[in-house]
Amino acid sequence: MSTTSTLKLETLTIEDNSALTDLWFAAFSDPILRRVFPNTPGVRKWLENANAHDLLNKSFQRYIKVVDTESQDAEGRPRIAAYAKWDLSMPEERGRRYPPWHEEMPGELCEAFFMKEEANRKRVMGDTRHFYLDTVATHPDYQRRGAGSLLVKWGCDLADAQGVQAYVDASKDGAPLYAKFGFVDHSLPGEDIASMARR
Structure with missing residues (x-):
């Protein structure tokens, strides 16, 4: 098993943005998510x-x-193996998660998908302040090499330092990674997405 010795955690910059899109589509090939985010030039x-x-x-x-x-x-820069987006705001400050849907995206399906995620987060967390792990994307070349753990640990350490809870919407395949850091699945029966909270 590969170690994390060549992997390093850094702050992401605007110069990394186009590489993020490539990584996101490489990391998320699940058919359900690909229906919501079709891999077209417009959606990219x-x-x-x-x-x-x-x-x-x-x-x-x-x-x-x-x-x-x-x-x-x-471009000769260190390759991005994975990235995460942590939202540190108060729940009422967050606003809409995404801009209006692209015309090539199934708007009604997108609304239903993300409204369900928001409803589950509200059900589990209520109005309690919490850090929200919005996205963790790991390139397939780097899966199971510790990149995801570095990203999750970063936010958990910050949450612990500030005495704040954390929440993530996880795929069932990804749930064991978050469980290692103390996230507990609060999904309702039959849910495809794991609603995971770290108290």
């Missing part, structure tokens, strides 16, 4: 613009990345 640009907006305008959202210090991307 929409996602890139959404991340750019949040990077530049939402200081309460922290983007962090794990780079491979022994591998370079096409």
Whole structure:
């Protein structure tokens, strides 16, 4: 099993934004999610613009990345193995998670998908202040090498330092990673997404 010796945690910058889109689509190939986010040039640009907006305008959202210090991307920079988006705001400050849906996206399905996630988070967390792990994306080349753990630990350590709870919407496959850090699944029976809270 590979170690994390070549993997390093860093703050993500706007210069990394186009690489994030490539990584996101490589990491999330689940058929259900791909229906919501079809891999088209228009949707890719929409996602890139959404991340750019949040990077530049939402200081309460922290983007962090794990780079491979022994591998370079096409521009000669350390390759991004994984990234995470942690939302540190109060629940009432967050506002809408995404901009209006792209015309190539199934708008009604998108609304239903994310409204269900929001409803489950509200059911589990109520109005309690908590850090929200919005996204963890690991490139398939780096899965099970510790990149995801570095990203989750970063937010959990910050939550512990501030005495704050944390929450993540996890795939069933991804749930064991979060359980290692103290997240507990509060999903209702039959749910596809694990509603996981760390008290």
